[in-house]
Structures are given as structure tokens and as C-alpha cells.
Amino acid sequence: MKTKESKKQLTPFEKLCLGLSQDMDEKICKKIAVELEKCPDCHFFYNSVEKTIEMYRAVENEKEMDEEMELRLLNILNLKDFKE
Amino acid sequence: MKNELELIEKAQNGDQKAQAQLVLRYEKKVYNLALRMMRDKEDAEDVMQETFLTALQKLHTFEGRSQFFTWLYRITMNISLQKLRERNKGNAMVSLSDPDIESIHGQHLSEWPAFNQKMMSNEEFRKLLNDAVKELPAIYRSVFILRDLEGLSTLETQKLLDLTESNVKVRLMRARYYLRQYLQKYFQEGRFNED
Numbered sequence: 001m002k003t004k005e006s007k008k009q010l011t012p013f014e015k016l017c018l019g020l021s022q023d024m025d026e027k028i029c030k031k032i033a034v035e036l037e038k039c040p041d042c043h044f045f046y047n048s049v050e051k052t053i054e055m056y057r058a059v060e061n062e063k064e065m066d067e068e069m070e071l072r073l074l075n076i077l078n079l080k081d082f083k084e
Numbered sequence: 085m086k087n088e089l090e091l092i093e094k095a096q097n098g099d100q101k102a103q104a105q106l107v108l109r110y111e112k113k114v115y116n117l118a119l120r121m122m123r124d125k126e127d128a129e130d131v132m133q134e135t136f137l138t139a140l141q142k143l144h145t146f147e148g149r150s151q152f153f154t155w156l157y158r159i160t161m162n163i164s165l166q167k168l169r170e171r172n173k174g175n176a177m178v179s180l181s182d183p184d185i186e187s188i189h190g191q192h193l194s195e196w197p198a199f200n201q202k203m204m205s206n207e208e209f210r211k212l213l214n215d216a217v218k219e220l221p222a223i224y225r226s227v228f229i230l231r232d233l234e235g236l237s238t239l240e241t242q243k244l245l246d247l248t249e250s251n252v253k254v255r256l257m258r259a260r261y262y263l264r265q266y267l268q269k270y271f272q273e274g275r276f277n278e279d
Contacts, residue, residue, distance in 0.1 A: 044193040045264075048271070051196050052264045053232050058199060059213055060233055062116050069129055073111060074104065076133050077140060082104035 092152060096143050103143075107136055110153060114160050120229045121164035123218050131167065135160045150243070157234075158244050161226060168222040196271045208275075216266040220259055227252055228259035 074080040094102035111132065118131035138159050146155055203209045217225060230241045231252070242252045 041193045044195050048193075048196045048268065049260050049264045051199060052260060052267060055199050055203070055267075056213060056217075056233060056263070058204060059210055060120060062112065063119060065112055065115050069115075070108075070111060072129070073107065073133055073136065077103070077107060077136055079100055079104040079107060082101045083108065084101075084105075 088152060089148065092143075092146065092148070095140075096146070103140060106152075110156055111136075113153065114156060117157060117160050117229070117234065118164055120217075120233055121161070121222075121225065122167065123214060127167065131160060131163050134163045138163070154240065154244060157230075161230075161244060165222055165226060168225075172222070194272075212267065212270060216263050219266065220262060224255050224259035224262065227255040228263070231256050232260070 071080065074083055091102050091105055095106050114135050115128060115132045118135070119125065119128035122128045122131060135156065139156055142159075146152065197203075217228075220228065226245060227241060227247075230236045230244065231238070236244070238249060238252050241247070242249050245252070247255075
């Protein structure tokens with residue numbers, strides 16, 4: 001059953017506190033939330049922080065290691081002969 | 085993971101086949117973490133090699149109180165941070181400050197474009213993101229990478245880097261804002277906006 005709380009639309013700052021900046025403590029979060037309500041620039045600012053993280057996550061995907069690199073590693077560790 | 089614990093135990097007892105299996109299981113993760121920290125392929129390979137050399141030498145000290153990958157990550161981060169400190173010897177470390185909410189008022193900011201495919205394949209854009217992280221001092225970079233890119237929790241990050249919870253939070257916030265400020269001018273100029 002949905003509670004009253006879950007139906008409430010979250011403001012961008014609340015979303016920021018819950019998602020992007022879940023690490024902020026409540027006091028800072030509340031202060032920021034108050035600022036956002038009266039400051040469109042602040043809204044754009046925090047939205048851009050969110051996009052910054054999104055861009056890094058999209059671009060910095062896992063890179064494959066090439067076979068040569070793996071061989072060099074196993075060689076240094078004297079484990080080359082134990083690769084199955 | 086029972087299978088992994090058995091593997092670790094065998095490796096601790098000198099079973100080289102088990103050691104090789106452990107290395108092969110984690111090499112990609114360690115390499116990627118090192119690459120994110122060092123921002124250079126050769127340096128990342130050096131870090132990866134040193135990480136596994138150290139890990140195998142100290143394997144007998146692993147008591148299973150943390151997950152094995154956390155233990156390996158800790159070694160990787162220590163080696164990376166040490167190399168970054170050596171690389172930056174003599175350079176003054178930039179100290180990042182908290183975002184000043186007052187100063188955001190009246191800047192007439194506009195909304196950044198949504199991240200799109202064009203940006204993703206744009207070499208200049210990728211270089212820009214990379215340059216921004218390179219400028220980020222290691223103590224902030226490490227937290228940003230572990231929390232935002234590797235997806236570790238605050239608790240895992242603080243344990244791994246021997247920081248307090250509050251340190252992790254403050255450093256993460258400063259790192260995010262620093263990167264955002266670095267990218268801002270490019271978006272203001274509309275260089276990567278979609279046609």
C-alpha cells in the first residue's frame with residue numbers, strides 16, 4: 001500500500017538529497033533545499049552537478065585488458081604456466 | 085562465496101594454480117581502478133602489477149574479515165596514491181573549498197544539455213572529462229572514483245581509504261563541484277550542445 005509520503009512529488013533538492021547527494025548531512029541538505037526554492041540559478045547548478053556524474057559514468061566504462069598485458073602480468077608473478 | 089574462500093585458502097597454501105585463478109578473476113577490476121586513478125595506461129599497468137605482487141606476498145595476512153576484492157582495492161589505492169604523490173612532488177596541492185551557495189545567485193546559469201551520443205563519441209569531450217579528473221588532487225579523486233564510478237558505499241570507501249565518514253562526504257562533494265566547475269565553461273560556450 002502506498003503511503004501519503006511516497007505519493008508526494010519530490011522537489012529537485014529533495015531528489016538531490018536522496019540520490020545524488022545522499023552523503024550530505026541533513027542540515028546541509030535542508031539549507032540547500034531552502035535555497036533552491038528561491039533561486040533558479042541554484043536549480044541549474046545542482047542539476048549540472050548531477051549531469052557531471054552521469055557523464056563520467058557513461059564515458060568511464062570498463063576497459064578491456066589486452067592479452068599481452070595479461071601475459072606480462074602472469075610472467076611477473078611467475079604464474080604464466082598456471083593459466084588454464 | 086564459498087568457492088572463493090576455498091580458492092583463497094589454496095592460494096595461501098602456495099597453490100600456484102589457485103593464485104593464477106585469483107589473479108585472472110580480479111585483473112580487469114584492478115586494472116580499471118588503477119586506470120581511473122592514474123589516467124595513463126602504462127602507469128595503470130605498473131600499479132596493477134605491483135598490486136598483485138604485493139597481494140601474493142601478503143596473502144597469508146588476509147583473514148577474510150573483509151571481502152577479497154575490498155582487500156585488493158585497498159592495495160591498489162595505496163599504490164596509486166603513493167605513485168601520484170611521487171609524481172606531484174614539489175607541486176602545491178590545490179585545496180578545494182565547499183560550494184558557496186550565495187555566489188550562485190545571479191550568475192544567470194542555463195541548463196546544461198542532456199548527455200547525448202554525440203558527446204560520448206566526441207574525442208575532445210572525452211579528453212575534457214579526463215583532463216578535469218587529472219586536475220583533481222588525489223585525495224579527492226580517490227573518493228570520487230570509489231563512490232561515483234566504482235559504486236562503493238560511503239562505509240566501504242571510508243574503510244578502504246582510512247577516512248572518517250565525514251571526510252568521505254566532504255571530499256566527495258568538493259570533488260563533484262570541482263569537476264562541474266571545470267566543465268561549466270565548455271557548456272556555456274555551447275561547444276558540445278547537440279545541433
